[in-house]
Amino acid sequence: MTGRNMKLTIESMTYGADGLAHADNGKAVFVQGAVAGDTVEAEVVQDGKSFMRARTTEILEPSLDRIQPPCPFVGICGGCSWGNLSRTAQLAAKEQNLRSTLERIGKFAPEQVDELVQPICHTKDDWGYRNKIELEPTVVNGRVRLGMHGVDPSKIVAVDSCPLFDKRFPKALKSVVGALNYLSGSHNLGLERVGIRASRRTKALEVALWTPTGSFPRSQVSRVLADAAHPTSIVRVMSKGEKKARRVSKVEMLAGEGSWTENIAEGQMRLSAPSFFQVNTKGAEILIELVMEALDPQEDELAVDLYCGAGTFTLPLARRCDFVAAVEAYGPAVRDLRRNLEINKLDNVDVIGGDAVREFPDQDADVLVVDPPRAGLAPEAIDLIASTSAHDVAYVSCDPATLARDLKRFVEEGTFSPVKITPVDLFPQTFHCETVVHLKRN
The missing domain is CATH 3.40.50.150 (Vaccinia Virus protein VP39)
Known part of the structure; x- marks a missing residue:
């Protein structure tokens, strides 16, 4: 029954944002806001035939693997859903999730999995590693504001910094958000999303504005963004079509190089804003x-x-x-x-x-x-x-x-x-x- 509270001990992390516990009747419970090892008070928000979903209301006994993250938005923003969990525990959980999936879906025997799966590889950086972040627009009191999707994907969380983003560009996010908020006060930018890419190796910083086709205040936008963030490239990515199937119509260079450059594996790659990297x-x-x-x-x-x-x-x-x-x-x-x-x-x-x-x-x-x-x-x-x-x-x-x-x-x-x-x-x-x-x- 939804709305009731339960005391739960989180057994493991799922392939998702939630921790996994079991109710007294043996039913699996996916718990939002908890990490493996926590004992929590949680409110049931969904009670299905084979599983339940619950939301943590109080941490009764914190896990030994629970940490204090450098980001105050962990648990609110959806970008770092495991940010309260130690790196060692994260690595172990990811390896275990892969192993269990190979057994459950791939039908590999446990001894086969033990033979095949190698220790997880990882970099030294656990924060400040991302070369790209994306921002979503929302309207607050009639003005456009930019932020990131929350744990509740229908909500946008306004941020002016992100510890996941490349630490060599600590002011880039705040500068871009401030410039676009300022511009939106006097121009209809029609923003659908904003991408920021940075490279500590090439020092390249690109701002990509995703908009529909049509008129756009090019000179004002490029001037204000250039003064605020000093990017090496500013581009506008124009898209058209139905919302669920929009496609890129054109990439327009507003200022700078018109693309983003990264050095990788003894070579250099130049990427346009719509390309995956x-x-x-x-x-x-x-x-x-x-x-x-x-x-x-x-x-x-x-x-x-x-x-x-x-x-x-x-x-x-x-x-x-x-x-x-x-x-x-x-x-x-x-x-x-x-x-x-x-x-x-x-x-x-x-x-x-x-x-x-x-x-x-x-x-x-x-x-x-x-x-x-x-x-x-x-x-x-x-x-x-x-x-x-x-x-x-x-x-x-x-x-x-x-x-x-x-x-x-x-x-x-x-x-x-x-x-x-x-x-x-x-x-x-x-x-x-x-x-x-x-x-x-x-």
Whole structure:
């Protein structure tokens, strides 16, 4: 029954923001605002047939792993849902969540999981690691205000600093928010979101304003933002279409370089605002090292890179292989990849724009890397990968559930088997975790 209070001891962290407890009747309870080891008083907010959800009202006995975070918005803002949990406990929970998902969804036996899963890899930085943050607009007393999604996603939390953001740019967020709040008092900016990207390696700082197409006070916006934040690039990303299916129409340079630059893995990448790039540069380099270790590409081999984006894995593969076929469906990323190949003086890559299944390369492969979106691989993609003569595959995943499902499909298909599964903590203070899987031909 909702509304009643329960005394609960949190047993573990789930793949999500909540801690897991069990009621006296054995029903699972997902508890908001608690960490593993806490004993709490919690109010039931949902009572389903197989589980309940509850909200912590009082911490009766704090966990030994509970810490005081540097951010006062932990538990209010949705950006660092595990911010009250020690780093050691976070790493252990992420590794355990991967293991349990492989057993539950992938149907791997516990002894197989013990053999396959490697200790979690991570960077030294647990705060100040993000190279990108995004802000959402909301209207307060008739004026636009910017903030971050709260634990309640319908609410926007106004902030003027973020300890997760690159510590080399401590005033960037406050400066951008202040400038845009000032501009919104006299201009209708039509903001849909604002992205800020920073690099401690190149000193690049980009402000990207996402708006609908139409009129826009370009000169005023660029002048005020330049004076406030001193960015190296200010761009406007124009989008159109229905709200749930909006697409980028055009990227307009308002000031500076018009793109963002990062140094990574012995090379340089230049990215337009709509293109995806891992928010943790040092963590991304761990992914690259694991992929290269798994594939061990040779100078006479051909590589295939599916869902290649702007070239995070394509560039290092091209430096070591004879030829790379790289497939990407998102137009801005395809254009960025072509530019990045020119910047790095690499001419042994065939860039293929389109869906990974429909545009699967005609060339055969010796080694293959896939880095699909959260939805994972389509069954057809697994069949196509199996049809190649590749001897090794590296699968980079951002979702344990779809990864476990796909690994089960690979095993059932019979051509490839996982030989090493390595979790990587790219997102400290959150439940998210990347994983690199090395699959070898049977």
